[in-house]
Amino acid sequence: MSARFGIGIDIGSTCAKTVAVDQGGNVVWRDLRPTGWSSVDTAAAIRRDLPEEIADGARFVATGYGRVSVPFADRCVTEITCHAKGAAALFGLSDLNVIDIGGQDTKLIVVTLGAVSEFAMNDKCSAGTGRFLEVMANTLSVSPAGLCDMAGRGGETRISSLCTVFAESEVINLIGRGAPRENIAWGVVDSVAQKVKTQAGKLRLGPGPLCLTGGLCDFPFVRARLEAAFNRPVRTNPDARFAGALGAALYALK
Amino acid sequence: MADYVKMWKDLGMDLESHDMLCQVLPTAVGDVFLTQENRPKAMDFWDLVISEVHGIRPAELIEAQKAGRKVFGTFCVFVPDEIVIALNGIVTGLCGGSQFWVPGGEAVLPKNTCPLIKASVGARLGRTCPFFRIADVYVGETTCDGKKKAYEILGQDVPMIIMDVPQMKRPKDILKWKDEIAEFAAKAEAITGNTLTVENLKAAIRTVNEKRRAMQRVYDARKSLTLPISGRDALLMTQISFFDDPERCAQMCNRLADELEQRIRDGVSVAKPGDRRILITGTPLAVPNWKLHNIIETSGAVVVCEEMCTGTRYFENLVDDSGETLDDLFMALAERYMKNNCACFTPNPGRVEDIIRLAKAYRADGVIDCSLKFCGLYDIEKRTVAEALKAEGIPVLPLETDYEDSDAGQLRTRIEAFVEMLNG
Numbered sequence: 001m002s003a004r005f006g007i008g009i010d011i012g013s014t015c016a017k018t019v020a021v022d023q024g025g026n027v028v029w030r031d032l033r034p035t036g037w038s039s040v041d042t043a044a045a046i047r048r049d050l051p052e053e054i055a056d057g058a059r060f061v062a063t064g065y066g067r068v069s070v071p072f073a074d075r076c077v078t079e080i081t082c083h084a085k086g087a088a089a090l091f092g093l094s095d096l097n098v099i100d101i102g103g104q105d106t107k108l109i110v111v112t113l114g115a116v117s118e119f120a121m122n123d124k125c126s127a128g129t130g131r132f133l134e135v136m137a138n139t140l141s142v143s144p145a146g147l148c149d150m151a152g153r154g155g156e157t158r159i160s161s162l163c164t165v166f167a168e169s170e171v172i173n174l175i176g177r178g179a180p181r182e183n184i185a186w187g188v189v190d191s192v193a194q195k196v197k198t199q200a201g202k203l204r205l206g207p208g209p210l211c212l213t214g215g216l217c218d219f220p221f222v223r224a225r226l227e228a229a230f231n232r233p234v235r236t237n238p239d240a241r242f243a244g245a246l247g248a249a250l251y252a253l254k
Numbered sequence: 255m256a257d258y259v260k261m262w263k264d265l266g267m268d269l270e271s272h273d274m275l276c277q278v279l280p281t282a283v284g285d286v287f288l289t290q291e292n293r294p295k296a297m298d299f300w301d302l303v304i305s306e307v308h309g310i311r312p313a314e315l316i317e318a319q320k321a322g323r324k325v326f327g328t329f330c331v332f333v334p335d336e337i338v339i340a341l342n343g344i345v346t347g348l349c350g351g352s353q354f355w356v357p358g359g360e361a362v363l364p365k366n367t368c369p370l371i372k373a374s375v376g377a378r379l380g381r382t383c384p385f386f387r388i389a390d391v392y393v394g395e396t397t398c399d400g401k402k403k404a405y406e407i408l409g410q411d412v413p414m415i416i417m418d419v420p421q422m423k424r425p426k427d428i429l430k431w432k433d434e435i436a437e438f439a440a441k442a443e444a445i446t447g448n449t450l451t452v453e454n455l456k457a458a459i460r461t462v463n464e465k466r467r468a469m470q471r472v473y474d475a476r477k478s479l480t481l482p483i484s485g486r487d488a489l490l491m492t493q494i495s496f497f498d499d500p501e502r503c504a505q506m507c508n509r510l511a512d513e514l515e516q517r518i519r520d521g522v523s524v525a526k527p528g529d530r531r532i533l534i535t536g537t538p539l540a541v542p543n544w545k546l547h548n549i550i551e552t553s554g555a556v557v558v559c560e561e562m563c564t565g566t567r568y569f570e571n572l573v574d575d576s577g578e579t580l581d582d583l584f585m586a587l588a589e590r591y592m593k594n595n596c597a598c599f600t601p602n603p604g605r606v607e608d609i610i611r612l613a614k615a616y617r618a619d620g621v622i623d624c625s626l627k628f629c630g631l632y633d634i635e636k637r638t639v640a641e642a643l644k645a646e647g648i649p650v651l652p653l654e655t656d657y658e659d660s661d662a663g664q665l666r667t668r669i670e671a672f673v674e675m676l677n678g
């Protein structure tokens with residue numbers, strides 16, 4: 001007998017996302033909170049906050065880098081597989097190319113006929129990830145959201161270093177030379193997009209559209225720079241940061 | 255561990271640092287090997303050797319040296335063991351596979367040198383590996399740039415012979431390699447004080463061929479869907495074969511192969527139902543580098559073959575021993591060794607052909623192409639490998655890693671995702 005509800009918990013490096021779906025795959029509950037210091041504590045807190053009528057008899061799938069820290073999970077599935085499934089459901093497509101810009105890593109996933117056919121993840125380096133954006137936002141004394149906002153008003157500026165540490169000194173240099181902050185922000189966002197594009201060079205992208213998921217999906221300028229870098233439209237969705245958790249929840253139903 | 259402290263001291267080793275190394279190794283062996291269930295019994299030999307890796311074999315080598323034999327340390331499967339063996343010398347592999355030695359290497363090499371080179375140099379200069387101390391002479395080769403330059407640094411500390419490996423595989427390159435082997439033979443004669451003859455070279459060729467056949471037998475057993483041995487155990491066997499006496503190695507591998515063949519007949523498999531079969535290709539995995547195999551084999555998959563120098567490239571292709579003159583035999587050696595498809599050759603279509611052939615023969619569900627960080631040769635070749643495999647419909651996961659454990663989580667995510675992808 002399959003469970004009444006499927007619950008997916010995506011413990012990312014910055015945020016923990018939870019989605020519960022019913023038998024028909026409809027989202028009945030969701031939650032977003034910072035991962036904090038301890039994934040185990042966060043998972044326990046999520047479990048406590050889940051309404052009993054949903055949690056009772058539900059099946060749990062954990063995903064994300066903290067997936068092994070969810071002791072009550074029935075199964076762990078990697079974020080690659082979950083993001084692919086979640087994004088396919090969110091965008092209603094079975095052929096798509098997922099760009100997930102996460103806190104610590106960026107994933108590119110080619111989905112063909114609903115299944116992962118190829119993927120790439122960035123290396124240890126944080127360039128092209130949410131972390132990179134955060135570091136640069138700090139340097140400019142704004143929030144990541146503020147940086148993306150500002151960037152939309154900026155003019156073309158190139159940051160050439162692909163390494164976060166060097167890029168940071170480049171930014172400090174630009175500040176020193178009195179470059180407008182908007183322009184620097186433009187360069188930061190563009191650098192993320194360029195790095196993602198470079199990473200995609202290792203893959204054979206499928207014919208489906210590019211779909212942006214992860215924490216940066218709310219920032220229109222990120223999407224705009226990605227569209228410019230790929231020279232292709234990039235779709236997104238207000239719920240796209242829940243793609244991994246949704247995918248996990250759908251796996252829990254199976 | 256038996257008391258080898260005096261031996262290490264006599265070798266001029268840094269005992270304090272060496273103690274630290276000795277402390278981490280047993281934990282690693284325990285975690286990677288002893289946690290496995292249902293291992294072939296014949297692995298007891300390799301368990302013993304690895305548990306006293308700095309004791310048993312080094313002590314044998316020192317005894318042999320006392321009897322006047324010379325020990326040649328090598329870093330690459332291009333160096334023809336047959337020549338040394340024919341001259342009553344001993345060959346030992348010297349590649350460093352532990353992060354422990356990397357900082358020592360980084361003290362004299364650029365950080366962006368591959369970890370294998372950094373560890374090898376660090377093991378020598380840090381005086382923490384008995385094999386590096388024991389070898390009377392090192393034999394290097396002109397394969398990759400990093401090694402070429404590192405040999406210059408090692409050469410300041412230890413006698414060094416460099417063999418000039420061709421970069422292409424035209425008939426004239428094979429002839430050049432034959433000349434290089436002849437020149438090496440002359441140098442090895444001077445070092446050992448012995449003379450190469452058709453008889454002793456033929457005998458050595460047979461000895462090494464025998465070892466190759468025995469290793470191939472173990473690998474052949476891995477082609478079976480009833481998988482009688484884990485990738486970790488097979489890798490350990492291969493790694494140790496670089497250090498061991500060739501005749502004993504053949505004997506032990508045959509003993510293992512006997513057991514594996516029996517296991518197949520009895521339906522004894524180390525794989526769980528549904529485990530995916532993986533072929534690994536790429537840069538060598540020197541002892542004690544078991545990281546990749548360990549992650550793969552704890553992620554719902556099993557390693558069935560290594561297209562690597564610590565794998566099929568070490569023992570595939572036999573040397574023709576029918577020649578009647580030394581010149582004939584040198585040519586036969588040159589032809590055999592030049593069949594190795596290391597990424598240092600250009601063009602290198604043979605490697606892609608090998609990978610596809612092996613993926614089919616070992617019934618692999620997918621291929622993991624993994625290179626050590628900062629190895630440009632294998633990294634650049636990944637694209638060609640991936641395209642060829644995709645054209646064959648064989649899924650491939652390209653990876654890059656070094657000796658540190660800090661990327662283990664990321665590697666695991668990628669490998670698990672790859673396995674999930676293979677599971678569909």
Ligand code: SF4
Pocket residue numbers: 329330331332397398537538563594596597598
């Ligand atoms: S990978 Fe190339 S250089 Fe390294 S041991 Fe093998 S043949 Fe030699």
Ligand code: SF4
Pocket residue numbers: 368369370371397398399400401537538626628629630631632
């Ligand atoms: S792994 Fe690559 S860089 Fe390192 S020694 Fe081998 S060929 Fe050279």
